[in-house]
Amino acid sequence: MRKLMKLATVAAAGMLSLSLYTTNAAAKYEFTNYSGSGLSSQTVQCLQCHQKATPFVVNDWKRSKHFYNGVGCYECHKSDATNPAAYEHYGFTISTLVTPKQCSTCHPKVAKEYMDSIHAHSGLISQEAEAKAGGNFSVIVLKMLGWSKNKIIPHQNSYGQSTWQDIVNDPCWPYAGVPANLRTPRPTAAAVIKIFANWGCYSCHGTKVSIVKKLPDKVVFDLRTWPMTGAGTINPDGSLGNCAACHPFHSFRLKIVRVGRGACGRCHESEDHPNYEMFGKSMHGAAFLSQCNEWNMDAPAIKAGVDYFAPTCATCHMGAVYKGDKMIYAPTHNPAAICKWKLGMWKLIFVRKAGKPHPALPSVKYPTDGIKNRERAFAMCTQCHTKQWAANCLIGGDLTMGVLDYIRKMAFQVERDLEKAGLHTPLDRKIVRDIGAMAVRPTEIAMFHYAPGYIWWDGIYKVAFEFVEWLETSVAPRLGVDYASKYVSWIKSYEEKVKRYRRRHHIED
Numbered sequence: 140m141r142k143l144m145k146l147a148t149v150a151a152a153g154m155l156s157l158s159l160y161t162t163n164a165a166a167k168y169e170f171t172n173y174s175g176s177g178l179s180s181q182t183v184q185c186l187q188c189h190q191k192a193t194p195f196v197v198n199d200w201k202r203s204k205h206f207y208n209g210v211g212c213y214e215c216h217k218s219d220a221t222n223p224a225a226y227e228h229y230g231f232t233i234s235t236l237v238t239p240k241q242c243s244t245c246h247p248k249v250a251k252e253y254m255d256s257i258h259a260h261s262g263l264i265s266q267e268a269e270a271k272a273g274g275n276f277s278v279i280v281l282k283m284l285g286w287s288k289n290k291i292i293p294h295q296n297s298y299g300q301s302t303w304q305d306i307v308n309d310p311c312w313p314y315a316g317v318p319a320n321l322r323t324p325r326p327t328a329a330a331v332i333k334i335f336a337n338w339g340c341y342s343c344h345g346t347k348v349s350i351v352k353k354l355p356d357k358v359v360f361d362l363r364t365w366p367m368t369g370a371g372t373i374n375p376d377g378s379l380g381n382c383a384a385c386h387p388f389h390s391f392r393l394k395i396v397r398v399g400r401g402a403c404g405r406c407h408e409s410e411d412h413p414n415y416e417m418f419g420k421s422m423h424g425a426a427f428l429s430q431c432n433e434w435n436m437d438a439p440a441i442k443a444g445v446d447y448f449a450p451t452c453a454t455c456h457m458g459a460v461y462k463g464d465k466m467i468y469a470p471t472h473n474p475a476a477i478c479k480w481k482l483g484m485w486k487l488i489f490v491r492k493a494g495k496p497h498p499a500l501p502s503v504k505y506p507t508d509g510i511k512n513r514e515r516a517f518a519m520c521t522q523c524h525t526k527q528w529a530a531n532c533l534i535g536g537d538l539t540m541g542v543l544d545y546i547r548k549m550a551f552q553v554e555r556d557l558e559k560a561g562l563h564t565p566l567d568r569k570i571v572r573d574i575g576a577m578a579v580r581p582t583e584i585a586m587f588h589y590a591p592g593y594i595w596w597d598g599i600y601k602v603a604f605e606f607v608e609w610l611e612t613s614v615a616p617r618l619g620v621d622y623a624s625k626y627v628s629w630i631k632s633y634e635e636k637v638k639r640y641r642r643r644h645h646i647e648d
Contacts, residue, residue: 181231182211188229200389215241223350223375226358235358236348236365237388240378250382252472259380260503262345262371268499276336277329279572282565288329316351316359337363343406345371345381370406394436396453398427403452411576412483412584413593414452420590423449440470443522450519460518468515477516479509479533480540482583485576486551488544536586539599546602547579549626553614562617570609578602 173183189212190197200206205215218225218234218241225234234241239259243250253259269276281288294303303324306312320330337346346364353359360366372381385402387395396402404415418424426449435446440459447454456477460468468476481489487498491509496502513533520529554571557563578601585593592598607627615623615630624631640646 177209178211179209179213181213181217184229184231185212196389202390202392205389205391210245214245217241218376221376223353224348224358224360226353227356234376236374236376237383238372238374238376238378239380239382240374240376242382249472253382254378254380255506256473256475257497257503257505258370258474260371260497260500261343262341262347262369262373263379264371264497264500264503265340265344266347266373271499276340277332279569280332280335281328283569285565286328288327290328291325292328292331293325316362316365318349318351318361318363334363337367341369342367343369343384345369345373345379345384347373348375350375392437393439397436397441397447397451397458398431403456407452411485411580413581413597414584414588417585417588417590417593418452420592421588423451423589427451440466450523455516455519458519460515461522462518467518473506475512476507477512477519479513479516479537480583481505481509482580485572485580486547488540488583532589533587539586540583543579543583543599543602546606547575550574550606550609553610553626556618556622557614560618567613570605570613574602574605574609578605 173186178186186197200211205211213231213233215237216233216235218232220232222234224236225232239250239254243254257264277288281290293301294306295301301324318330320326321334341364346367346369348364349361351359351361368381368384368387370381370384371379372384373379374381383391384406385396386392387402404418407414408416419428430448431451434448435441438446441447441454442459442461443450443454450458456474457471459466459470475491479490481491484498489495491505491507491512493505493508493511495505497505516533517526517529520532550571554563554567557567581593582598582602585598610623610627611630611633615634620631620634
């Protein structure tokens, strides 16, 4: 009854006609009489074709609040000639890309929060870091293999047979946005490895979307820059970010974001930042995975203990915070709103300061203060836990940061000394990067996500083991045991024991 009253109210307010509101899903999807429905005439024209041409897209949209509020194809995709990605489509100027600039037409506050966040700038930041490193992501692999960026990699199988014709004769080839430096049977290593980097790192951080070809009725995007849907996408219209990175089109359901795995876990996973894996192994994750189907995850502002009974990524980092029945913090689209520390960097940590320049890109400033963020985090946690419970967890994590960063700083110093001695190799860079990115950083993250194995075995144990193993097996033979013993004291005494053993048993060096 309440649902029907709500639908009738919306219809009476001049939104879509009541004929669109039906509890029968099949009937809703089969409904095609859009004239007089309250939708714009432009959207009605779109639907007359796309109901048959792209029924999945239309039916997914029919599951959205956009559908129920009369927001259709044209309202989201309309554009003008100032947008490099715009083109003419059956009398309308549109863009395939729907950017935060377009979303801000209806969602100005949300779009601004997001576009001011580090998430929206993550593509710009990583692109700048890559440029400073001379092609950072590609260089990691190229240097390790000892290849120049211009090394030719022919399209051949391991028997030397060319596979190029089977690529260009593929039925997909005419539709793909293949850049010029990949339209060859003998591309350079850097050009190909860029595909890995963009579909890997930049698929989450955000690519700079580039156009291979623009025709009057079509825009062809470089396959290395679209459709990765990264959170920090650099769009042709000049905007930063991609709302669909978290709210996949065309239903844009809040539930998709709030359950964590689909939106947050798509990027915040794997060895260097296994946030979602940590969540899944925590008590929070156990509660979520066993009972989330019972929760109300589609409400506009959900409340702990009413709509959900264990936090997810989105409810913690972006959700409303209540004290009793009073909302003391509104929902936010800055996912770092509860983050005291900046942990998402493999070289350093620091407490966030509002206005502080980002180390990789000084033009980007942190929008919030870490201590203020901790106030929100404490309020978030104490909706469910006592103040001592929450404080023990949060301060416990704080107190571990020093030892983790101390070991990482020692690794950086050893690498500098190897470089000074002329004994540094690309594998040293990998090891140091792994200590920072695959051991220290995940452990820092784990301290605030409460997964026991990631705190200990994949945490501090891994940090210590990888540093010591590198010193004993690789650094000591090059810089000497006296040097290595400055960091790990037992290496020298062990070496002396080995020498005594060899002398006693007359083993030649």
